[in-house]
Amino acid sequence: MALITRLLLCLLLWLPALGQAAVEVREFDDPVTEQRYRDLTATLRCPKCENQAIGDSDSPIAGDMRERVYLQLQDGRSDKEILDFMVNRFGDYVLYNPRLEGRTLLLWGLPAGLVLLGAVVVVFMVRVRRRTSARDLSAEERARLDALIKRERTE
Template sequence: MALMTRAGLLLLLLITSVPVLADSAIEVRDFERPVMAERYRDLTASLRCPKCDAQAIDSSDSPVAADMRERVADLLREGRSDKEILDYMVARFGEFVLYNPRLDERTWLLWGLPFVLVMIGGFIVAVFVRKRKHAQVRALSAEEREYLNALFNREGSE
């Protein structure tokens, strides 16, 4: 009887683990040259899944990401350059699929704003430092000197 429960438990474990193993299947892409495989890995890591939140297509389980990976592999086999493949993906899915947006008339502010802000901050710091360095110490008036002397003399006598 104990053998029966062990066999049943093992069978139950096998049945429940099959769907988990099926979901984590690794896609294998065969390329003629290792350079092509490296390009494939680089491209799929640099493309964002349009359906997933901030996840590259190389690690996404989304059907859209699987189709994108397949299309990247097909374009590589056709002999397309990395730029052509990225252009194709941008034309199809929009600029969002690129983790590093391109510098053009729509993204110049995105790329230039950090440099401008650093320059403005440096200018403000330089102005404050210069102002503080060149601040003049004004002389005390006669009235202020008398008041200070009275304070020192009072403290010294106590």
């Protein structure tokens, strides 16, 4: 009985491996290309499924795109060439990292711009506050202050 349970447990351990069978096994000549494949399939967005990289998606088009990425890597194409190839067909939509160009200037520039604006506002506020606190004391206030200091000393 114990043996059967153990065997069943062993079988259960195989389940995750079976689940991965849906994603193709690729062979690479060197680990650098393999890493590039991983990076590219993680940064290309599946055009059919809204928020998945092609490396995570079971959609048929994602499979086709992975295949093309693999073949082009084997062909010795550069990352940029592969990304251009995809953008030419599926548009900027497939780039998780939009390129810096005229149209995307606002997209990239807005966060930096807002941080800069915030810094300017903070500097402005600090200055205004410093100016009000550094205002000279009136004659009456100075007299009171002197009296207080004198009392402190004599005590």
